[in-house]
Amino acid sequence: MNAISASLADSRTMVRRNFRHTMRNPLALFNAVIVPIFVVFLMVYVLGGAFSVGGNYVDYATPGLIIMTIGYGIGPTATAVNSDMTTGFINRLRVMHVSRAAVLNAHVFEIMLRTLVAIAIIIGVALLMGFRPSASFPQWLGAIAVIALTVLAIGWLTVAAGLAAKSPESAGIFGVPLMLLPFLSSAFVPADTMGPGAREFAEYQPFTSIIEALRGFLTGAPSTGTAITAIAWCLGLSLVGYLWARATFTKRA
């Protein structure tokens, strides 16, 4: 067996392992969707009436909720990556000559799978509550691409943070800023309605570009500039996460 087919076989084995983790830990998926669903209700039925965003509020808020869902789904992966590192599981794999890529890719794959399922559930809930996207088929593909790239970026950052954390508990905390950042973006109200300071922060943080790009696709009015900025953020953050994960893996393992 040559190196490439061996590495592919190992990747398959590790992906199968992580897939089983997802299936056997339904609580992780439940946690990923429960808070965003609550926020959908809160924003649409409780607070949304007070916001004037021009049009149906659920149409405005859903792209932000989709992105917010990502932050709620990453905790289990950060913890799992960290316990692989701290219990010596990764060392066991290294002694078996399993490639670094196989181990890390499988975790990123798992987080993407779980998060995309969670996002599908959230979109379903939003549709029930009156979300009426007006995207054409290619625009849907664009929206899915933005979502997938965002999950990829956050997935790699999560794996890196999981590798770098001292304990599974501290790895879990990594998700908290990602849960809060969408609130300081244009997810729920347009940035230009915010107070000074918050407005500038919201305008320039990556979640705003990503959410605006997604909103553009879903409402059938994509802006090329926003989409390019969003994709650039995603690719940049993916690269940072990937390099960070690689370096930490080599240093700690």
Add this chain to the structure above:
Amino acid sequence: MNGSAIAASGLRKAYKDKTVLDGIDLNVRTGTIFALLGPNGAGKTTTVNVLTTLLTPDAGKVIVAGHDVATQTKAVRAAIGVTGQFASVDDLLTGEENLLMMADLLHLPKAEGRRIAGRLLERFELAEAAGKLAVSYSGGMRRKLDLAMTLVGDPQIIFLDEPTTGLDPRSRRTMWEIIRELVAEGTTIFLTTQYLEEADQLADRIAVLDQGRLVAEGTADELKRRIPGSHVRLRFTDRRALDAAARVLPESTGDDDELTLRVPGDGGVRSLRALIDRLDAHSIEVEELSVHTPDLDDVFLALTGHGNKEDSAR
């Protein structure tokens, strides 16, 4: 291979200004159990990591299973199995799935993987729990599964980093039996332990590691012989007999509360007979007699000057 499974010379490793390994030389013969004994922080795990290709030493040369660890990493990895300090099993997989995952990572054919997994589950008495998630296993079962996972690849040399730390006495004995069986089949075992009894029970040779240096190496008996302190302990039924014996054996030291007398001596048959004859000549009744040779705790104290971890913590 010239009968040497592991040969290391001049190993050094430092983290920033902290020296962890300070010139370690090791030689482990094929088919034997070698114990690296030392307190927490002595450098045991670092040594294992260097010998198992996980860590590159700052200096020194390591040959494992006839291959250079630095340049023939893959060949070394194919010959060894490592069971780390913590049971590194996958909690969300069943015992059987854990073993099959190892078989897959070793690129064994499916049927062979199943056969090996089934055999190991039987052997380690895990067959009944094979379909349960590892998260539900007891500490002893996790360790057994951990070791079984290491054995899927049928390694020639097995490294066990503190294999019984945290186990109850019964699980510990089970683990010892398994280790003895492996050696009987021709496997070489390199184990680290902070339990003196464990090294005494299992190892053909013991190296004592203290603050990154080997302070002694030899068989358990050789190490024990390096220090004085053999004595015979006599226990009496009453104070009168104790006092009488103390007068007859002026070299002894007594303990009035325990009604015991400690008589220095090598515990050999000749000196024992002489001792009993002296007591008989004065018609002194002895309740109990026991011969004490120094244990490895005494050895450790004598070699390092600071005892094991409990002592140094005081």
